[in-house]
């Protein structure tokens with residue numbers, strides 16, 4: 001069986017076999033095991049990052065750091081097929097799902113390389129305009145500057161996007177000037193491990209700039225220092241445990257966690273209209289793509305009561321075409337859940353949802369999966385439930401991370417829709433579908449209070465445009481409350497998680513010399 005080692009202190013290190021094996025979730029067959037590095041190997045790796053990788057990155061300009069990202073993107077693109085196949089075998093993704101993860105990661109690396117090239121030969125980014133601080137001494141100025149943190153960034157990732165999550169975190173960290181340690185979710189670590197292996201083989205990374213820890217990190221949090229950063233993606237429960245250490249040791253921590261995302265359908269939207277069709281398309285995507293295991297999947301459809309049955313009918317018509325099975329078979333459109341634990345969690349979540357809602361559809365495919373073994377696999381059918389809006393408190397809050405969608409019958413008054421949506425406790429994305437501009441405006445303004453991203457769609461939005469589940473590097477990703485309160489991506493804003501804002505004040509010549517952009521008095525005045 002394949003053995004996956006960590007890469008620490010410029011070495012592929014041996015370690016103890018982890019308790020968690022990596023499986024093909026379509027067949028239940030073990031495909032790899034992880035060798036967990038020792039604490040002393042991790043400490044040596046962190047030391048290399050602090051004394052060599054970080055300082056070397058900090059000496060580089062943004063354009064030079066962008067060069068590294070370009071190299072990483074090129075390596076990914078050249079090995080896309082191999083990486084896709086690993087994502088299919090170890091994550092149960094369909095080919096389209098694997099491409100979304102791997103290709104999305106490559107695109108994000110390219111995006112950040114382009115942003116870095118745009119900044120060019122500067123080592124520092126300024127924040128806002130320089131300020132004149134004294135009316136008597138005109139040359140005395142102030143300027144805010146972003147500087148990299150002096151520690152290490154640790155990217156802890158969830159099991160659903162091993163490639164994209166690694167790529168988006170490492171891209172932002174390297175461009176920010178901070179060395180990076182990747183800790184993939186063990187169950188689906190094959191893709192992330194191979195990506196790091198390919199980058200190391202390509203020789204594009206200075207020593208200590210990128211390292212890899214495999215396995216259980218929980219007993220190692222005490223090795224971090226105040227100037228380190230953890231960028232975490234995973235469940236709110238795990239995030240809470242790490243946050244406890246954060247408070248004790250004082251390092252920075254950003255969290256991207258659970259979300260019960262809602263989409264609202266306007267009372268004006270007619271059955272079969274383009275806006276209706278878009279809403280149904282997006283609901284089907286949310287239920288089926290990556291077997292419903294996206295943090296941004298729509299979980300709740302808030303529908304005017306009289307339209308509930310028509311939405312059920314339209315959804316069921318589409319979901320009954322779904323082919324459940326092993327994604328190795330090209331006819332399969334929905335694969336298994338990622339792990340046995342996830343399967344148990346989905347079953348448990350459904351038992352809870354049934355207490356408040358009624359199941360109106362349950363697909364059959366999981367009992368006879370195409371190309372999958374009849375037992376020992378992690379297949380689960382698509383499920384649609386209907387519940388009664390405002391009374392279904394637990395249903396509005398619970399995130400069932402699988403192919404399950406709920407239709408909530410609501411009074412479509414904007415205040416009611418916003419209130420039901422807010423019962424999610426803070427979400428990553430909320431969506432609104434209507435051609436009635438005042439209604440969209442009122443609902444979207446309500447959603448903005450408790451949602452990280454608000455998607456507004458009418459009949460002018462093309463079906464090929466990004467849907468609410470798509471996370472683009474241009475826009476911030478994150479949400480308040482139980483979604484973690486973190487903020488990733490958003491173009492250059494995404495570097496701020498790994499940087500600090502410093503205020504510089506003094507003589508304008510000196511201030512500009514420190515930033516590395518000496519300018520004439522006229523240029524300063526004109527800026």
Ligand code: NAP
Nearest residue numbers: 157158159184185186215217218234235238256257258295
């Ligand atoms: P998880 O069980 O919370 O694990 C996430 C990561 O944390 C894994 O790498 C895991 O490592 C690690 N971990 C677990 N306990 C730890 C500890 N005590 N200290 C340090 N690290 C620890 O989550 P998951 O099941 O992989 O992912 C599903 C969840 O992630 C869902 O709730 C989903 O909503 C959320 N998610 C959120 C986003 C977002 O952007 N907001 C994106 C994707 C997923 P091991 O694998 O080795 O245990």
